[in-house]
Amino acid sequence: MATTHNVDNKRYRSLIISIALFLSLIGALLAFTFYTSSLLERNTVLIDKTNQVANSAQAVIKDLFDLDSSYGEDTNSPHIQRVLERLEQNTALITSSITAIEQGGEITDVDGKSYDLPKINNNSQTKVAAANEQWLLLEPKIQTYLKDADNIMVDSSDELIQAVEQAKTSSLLINDSLDQLTDEVFINAERQADTIRLIQILGVAAIFAYFLIFVFFFVRRLRDTDAEALAARRETQEIMETVNTGLFLLDKDLNIGQQHSRALNGIIGEDRLAGENFADVLRGRISDKDLRTTRQFIEQLYNPRVKEKLVDSLNPLHKVMLHNASGEESTTSRFLDFKFSRVYEDKDIARILVNVNDVSDAVYLEQRLEKERSQNDMQIEMLTTILNVNPKIINEFISNTKAHIDKMNNILKNPGSSQFELEGKLKAIYREMHSLKGEASALKLHSFTKIASDAEDKLDALQNQGKLSGNNFLPLAVHLDDLLSLSNTIETLGERINQAAPKANNNAKPVMSVKTATQPSVVQAQVADVATININVDGGNEIDLSDESDDEHLSYYQDFAKDIAIRQGKKIQLNGHNLAHINIPERLKQPIKEISIQLLRNAVVHGIESPEARQSAGKSAIGSIDLEMQRDSQNLIIALQDDGQGIDYEGIRYKLIADGRFTQEEASQMTHGDLLKTLFASGFSTKEHADEDGGRGVGLDVIKALVKEHNGKLNVNTELGKMTRFVITLPAA
Template identity: 40%
Template sequence: MAKQLELKNSTFSRYRGLIQSIVLFLVLVIAVLTFNIYTIFLVERNSTQVAAAQQLRGLTQTISRDLYDLKLSQSEDIRSPHIQYTLSQLTLNKDRFNKIVSAFDQGGVIEDSLGAQVSINALEDNQKVSLEQIKLQWHSLNTKLDGYLKVANDINTPALILDQVVDSTQGSSVSIYNHTNSILNELSQASLQQATYLRYLQITAISLAVIYFVVFMFYFVRRLTTSDAEANEARRETTEILDTVKTGLFLLDNDLNIGQQYSKELEQIIGHRDIGGKNFSEILTTMISVDDMDTTQGFIKQLYNPKVKERLIADLNPLARIETTVDDLSGYQRTRFLDFKFSRVYSGKDIIRVLVNVSDITDTVKLEQRLLQEREHNDLQIDMLTTILNTDAALITDFISAVHKHTDTINEILKGSGTSQSELQQKLQKIFREAHNLKGISSSLGLYAFANASNAFEDKVTSLQKEPSLSGDDFLPLAVSLDELIKLTQIIDQLNKRISSSQADGTVQVNVPENINKTTAPLFAFTQNLQQFAQDLAKRQFKQVKLTTQSLEDATPKTSLDEAIRDIAIQVLRNAVVHGIESPSIRLTRQKNQTGHVQIKLHVDSNQVQLTIEDDGQGINYDAIKAKAISSGLYSEKEMESWENRKLLGLLFTPGFSTYNQADDDAGRGVGLDVVKDRVQKLGGKIGIHSQPGQFTRFSFTFPL
């Protein structure tokens, strides 16, 4: 039965062109006949109008004749049959004249010369010029006729009335007759033209039919003789298409076995060679989870169920826009976004295969993500500017100065020499450290647009750090992102200058307590921003935190030590909230206040400055440090058996090391304490760490003056 259906379909396909040509010919014949009928209709309509115009011309003469007859019969008795008949004919002809004129003007029904009712259309606009003249002449004559006919049966009616009507008729009938002839000529010309069109159409249709028949015979006889050669050519072209198409195409049977023919691009897209005859499940095992695999198998089974409508389950496709890691056939694993589309293949009404089309939509998805990021970035710029308006201008000035220093440093690093992989990786690490500093100080001020831009910059650096092989050209995207940071800084600088100008004019006042010295006002504003920074961090981490500061305002403003204290406070405060402070539920189980407490103290004497940052969180988890070092491949378990806690603490300051499971905007990149170590070393300071598991962690930093 299936073979008979296939043979039937093959035969239909073979003669499909012949059938389509015959249908096209019939459509052409029907179209010509339809136009022919329409043209005949127009000719008949014009013939009716011509007859009406002729009748109108005759009525002009008849009315004039009846009036002259009445004038010659004035000596007769007005009740004589002759006069009464003439009056009735005059009335009837006048009414007919009115109806014809009205029908020519707006269309209507009139009586033809035989008394039959016929419908005529209104004249065309170019034909109504003569009609208007007729109406003008007839209006005057018709008025006098109506006046005469009202008194015509009165024996005392003066003869002068009839004389006036006759005189009017003499003046109007000639004009009406001539204009009626003009209408008659125009209608006759239109009828002649339409008849000519009809004749040309018939000649053209016959000619086309002959030409079409000749072409039809020549083409299809030749087509039938070469059908076998074309079939072979079609098979060859199919193979070429499968070899050149840029998407993955293959067929699946009911057991999920892949057909022997598939597009060459498929191997590159899914990262597998020689997949003909393999089971689709084997290929998907390396690409999706077990649960998704079960869902996919169930979805494909439903495609073979004829009771299920294909379009109704299209939205349930589990392999639409999936993110997966595939082998690019050159030994490297690449993250790609793939889109699988499934379509049924029918033989008659039977579903015999499922056609799968796989597309690599990585570039499209990345473009969508980029557009979304740019839109979010623009929205955040507005929030950033709003934040600047509510932040101390002097603090913003210090921020701009710090950003310039960091961006200049990044720029110098980018321009620096380096060709070996180790040198290039060191450049990335230095750039990462500076970018992390930028993110920290911008986050502390609530400049989240700038912080997000810095975070995006960090992401690009991280992506480069994962590359197995680097070159100088790989750093070009960083230069572009650095330019975006510089542009954002310029926007902040311009707005801050306007604010500063307003403050100088006395229009804006900074809310600083009277007991705070003006020289330390920026540091006071910084402590206020630290409070907000701590609350924002806690909110993002679903925690509750209270921050207290002591003597931060005692630092000497606008010094490198002052900047270091700010940077260190930001980085360690972030670590305390993210890593140290527990969630409210966990703190309650440990009989702690559900609000965590972080203290920042600054002590300044004649010889040194000491910064202490302490939290009452869970303390440092040395086991987690060791496990992370082993899982990341830094050290083996055997190498770390004898490590003391003090040595484990050193790992926290290693670039890229973090116990945080997943990197986000607040933690997980392993740069925060690396930045702290860098700032302390540059100032010749020392770091002290003391921690009690489940109780607290204290960082102390000592700097010489």
């Protein structure tokens, strides 16, 4: 992983200054070389120009002599014209060159090239002045001659003679002065060249010496620094190999640094981690949701506007289960705790330091302590129930729980391969589990209720998944074992506390006592509002409940209904009639209790409105529920009526369409009786969200199954906004 190291500027300041000085020396030497080369070049040009002036002066004298000897020749002849032209050019060249040599500066030759001439010293100025003085005597006479030299109408012989005579005198002096100037410039140039060579030799020697000192000094420093770095690296490596925690660095792209603690490989369970992407290492070993959250969490750690302490509370890898590479939970799966800390360079967040610890032992200990705490709480809950409930009811609950579990076990054992058979098994198990949960909830055995609710969640998921297979039912066995274990625990605790309490004996012959009553007229319902199930009657034994009071049974149901109302945010008043002083056949005792529990739950959850809704409708904030049991010579009747919102048939129709059970056209053709029957179908509920008390569509299905099992009748009478009345008639003889 490429990292940006924190550079200590003070540590490298002397190195930077030394290199800068070294480069400055080289630069100065080069600049001096360029300058002296330019100076030598200008001196060379000066020598060339003085030689050129001297040569031009000789050419002028020669041309004047040539013109003098050729005087009388046709001025338009090529020879005369060529000599005059050359004389004119050389005259102009000498004039400009002497001026440039005297003043210094730029000069252009006949080819158009420009040159810089150096300023000459006083001694050289004297020589140039002497040459210029003689030239100023000769040049006007040449100009006077050239003025009319090619004009045949003008006699220019006198001007030519004067120019020739002056040239004889001035040319020698000009040449002598220019020769002296050339010698002096040459001598100065040689002197400068010697000086330049000396300075260059000294400069090169100084640079070489400085380089040797630089190399010697800094190589030694680098050797010392390397030794320190090696020692630091060795110490870091020893630390990384010794610590028991996993340490590594993360960059913004979630790449792991090249160095990490040796323990990290064992903790993560990977041989190669350096340079790997952290997300790739975790992929498949934690959930995709946790992986996405981890990415977002690290992005926030790199956000300087987010406080580190604040974002640390959102750490998704705190005590996270890290599965093995295959993704299956096994002995290699462990709990790891990742802690993230920012690493700063100046004020910038450079990397993230990650500290990983294997906290599996601590987590397992916490889980064991939590399990023991839950078991203790559960036992306290059970003890509270045992101490506050009639032992006979406890024994009945234990007996019924085992019966429900046996039924569910038998259902699971029954073969079934077709979807129809599997769906039938599912509905049957669902009903048994719901009945068991109802009895546990009535006794405030929340541990039972929680396990049963979890099982119902799985059953509900199976009911909604569509295609079923036999393997789908296997996880339910765990819940059955837990429920059976809890019932055995209650039984053991009950035996210890209430050893003298009589247990229910299903084989005992009960005392017969019959109390007849006529069936009330309220049971008769209009045909449009009734869903009736008619089945033949079985015989059975009866049990005398005359030893139990009406208040005792009523209190049992009142507590149950009150708990549900509190959870649902409602207020209710339960009134009971003839709940104890009737003769109930032994075979109907448990069905009646289950039916009563399901009817009460349905009334509180679905029937009674919230206090606000009731007051808005002009009702009392407290809902009223009446539960009564009657017995005549042939039948046992359970009636439950609430003053709630009644059954909303249009609401049922809308929910059927929304759930996709029926099309809008099919639902619109359904009668009230048809709509009412759908309430008793397994898996259908008008409640939007399922909770502990309802919403899974099982309660009324349980009632229907129990009525059908015991050849009974079910009658429903309702009035929207006012009431709902359920009447269950079960054959008693």
